Amino acid sequence: xxxxxxxxxxxxxxxxxxxGKGWLYGKxxxxxxxxxxxxxxISVLAILAAFYIFVxxxxxxxx
Amino acid sequence: xxxxKYFHEKLYKNLFEKTWPLWLGGILIAxxxxxxxxxxxxxGGIYPAIADWGIWIYRLAGLKITPPWGTLTPPHLSIISILxxxxxxxxxxxxxxxxxxxxxxxxxxxYIQGFAGGAMMGIGSFLVGACIFGGFYSSIMSLSxxxxxxxxxxxxxxxxxxxxxxxxxFREAEKMEFTELVDLKxxxxxxxxxxxxxxxxxxxxxxxxxxxxxxxxxxxxxxxGGILLFGAAFGIVFQRSxxxxxxxxxxxxxxxxxxxxxxxxxxxxxxxxxxxxxxxxGFRPADMFILPAGLHxxxxxxxxxxxxxxxxx
Numbered sequence: 001x002x003x004x005x006x007x008x009x010x011x012x013x014x015x016x017x018x019x020g021k022g023w024l025y026g027k028x029x030x031x032x033x034x035x036x037x038x039x040x041x042i043s044v045l046a047i048l049a050a051f052y053i054f055v056x057x058x059x060x061x062x063x
Numbered sequence: 064x065x066x067x068k069y070f071h072e073k074l075y076k077n078l079f080e081k082t083w084p085l086w087l088g089g090i091l092i093a094x095x096x097x098x099x100x101x102x103x104x105x106x107g108g109i110y111p112a113i114a115d116w117g118i119w120i121y122r123l124a125g126l127k128i129t130p131p132w133g134t135l136t137p138p139h140l141s142i143i144s145i146l147x148x149x150x151x152x153x154x155x156x157x158x159x160x161x162x163x164x165x166x167x168x169x170x171x172x173x174y175i176q177g178f179a180g181g182a183m184m185g186i187g188s189f190l191v192g193a194c195i196f197g198g199f200y201s202s203i204m205s206l207s208x209x210x211x212x213x214x215x216x217x218x219x220x221x222x223x224x225x226x227x228x229x230x231x232x233f234r235e236a237e238k239m240e241f242t243e244l245v246d247l248k249x250x251x252x253x254x255x256x257x258x259x260x261x262x263x264x265x266x267x268x269x270x271x272x273x274x275x276x277x278x279x280x281x282x283x284x285x286x287x288g289g290i291l292l293f294g295a296a297f298g299i300v301f302q303r304s305x306x307x308x309x310x311x312x313x314x315x316x317x318x319x320x321x322x323x324x325x326x327x328x329x330x331x332x333x334x335x336x337x338x339x340x341x342x343x344x345g346f347r348p349a350d351m352f353i354l355p356a357g358l359h360x361x362x363x364x365x366x367x368x369x370x371x372x373x374x375x376x
Contacts, residue, residue, distance in 0.1 A: 001113065003181030008110060009117030011131035011189050019111075019131045020192035026357025029208035030350055037343045040206045044335050047211065048203075052328045055321040062319055 078303070079161040079262075085323065088304020089330035095300065096201060097337035099293045103286060105204065105338070105352055106297060107197025108143035110188035115144060131189060145287050149294020152272045156295070157302035159265030176373055183370025187220075190363025192354045195308050195371065199364070202354055204334035205342075209356035216364020217312050223365075224372025225316030306330075309371040317372075 011019055031040035096106045111132035118135055121128045138144035158164040169177070184194070191198040191213050199217060202210030272295055279288030300306065311327035314320045342349045354360075 001181055003178035004110070004113050004185040005117035005120060005181075007117070007182040007185035008114035008131065008188070009121050009128055011114065012129040015189070018129070018133075019114075019189045020355060024190070024359050025192060025355035026359065027355060028350075028353045029356040030353045031206040031208055032342070032349060037339060041335065041339045044203060044206060044211070045332055048328050048332050048335070052325055055315060055324050055328075058315075059319065059321045 075160075079157070083300075083304040085304055085306060085326050086329070088300055088306030089326035090333060091300045091304070092297065092306055093330040093333035093337070095293065095296055096204065096334050097341070099290075100201075100204075100338060100347060101341060102289055102293065103142070105197070105201035106146075106293075107193055107201045107352070108146055109150075109196055110185065110194035112138075112141070112143040112147040114185070114188075115141060140287070142287070142290055146290050146294040149272075149291040149296075150298040150301075151294075152268065152291070153295035153298020154302045155298075156265050156268050156272065157299040159261045159268060161303070162261050163302075164261050164265075177375075180370040180372075180374030184367050184374065185370075187216075187363045187365070187367025187370060190359045190366065191216075192360075192363075195367060197352070198354060198360070198367075200308060200331060200334070201352055203331050204338040205352040206335070206339065207353040207356065209354040209360045212356050212360035213364035213367075216361040216366075217368040218315075219361070220365035220368020220370070221312035221372050222316045224369040225313060227369075227373060228313070228317055309375075312368060313372045 015022065015024070017024075031043065034040070035043055092106075099106055114131050115135055116138070118128055118130050119138070132143075136144075138148070155164070188194045188198070191209065193202065195213075195217070199210050199213045202213065204210075272291070276288045276291050279285070279291065306326065307323065308327060311323040314323050341347050342351070
């Protein structure tokens, strides 16, 4: 925690901008704006569910 | 049965003597996050608060450094710091009441690894623009693409960190065999430990938490009081159920026990549904908690993931 505190505090002197601002960061992408409420919700749930099935399959394969 | 015995048997034993199932922890954390989002904001801001505390250390040392997130406000008036204080309060209360409080010593190498891991988590947070809770957990729930990007990074970092942990475990096991043989011959007699009434201390800390929250409420700072209690509730659930995002990612690549990851995914799914209902119905701003998404999210997630695995949480 001390390591995180001391390193975290030095971001602005090193980078020159606050976190989330400046050349380093991309644009914000709000899935609702691209796919609508239903589309974005189904897409996110589908990705999470697919990963859920994948990790379960990995575990079953191990046995 | 007396009233005190009834509370001890029915309430205390169930809450603090039995470990809560992991799935219950995942569901409770998701619902707490939905409630806190309705109240003010989703759970996040652990690293911004830690960065603020680091800035205070630098300022005490005479260095004037600009805070990396927002403006620097005194910890007792900063929402993110108060949330973290609540989290610490809750975890401490829960550990004390369940007699699981323990100060553990580590080797010098362990402290160095912890420091390095913490530093990497700090760097990763900056690259993402938030820590694991804000950048992954609450971001995905908010339908921000950055959350999914950070997840890819976290998996990569946890994979590499897991490799290192397995290598270290084998190295430690080789050493242990040798030292245990020595210990058997020269093992000193164990000292009788002093019995400390941890639940009583836990009760005392609970009273301090209640007084602190009351001071906020009585001085009209209801949001601060509420966030402090939300933080404490999160801390209690984390401690009692051992629900841990880091463990979810770590175990996939170390023990190959994927239950923590499944519970984590279930928790995110519940939260995503709740957040979408809240946002779609206009209860909270639709674009709230949408972070920048790009390569920095993946790289930051990987550095964070590696750091969290080698630190152990």
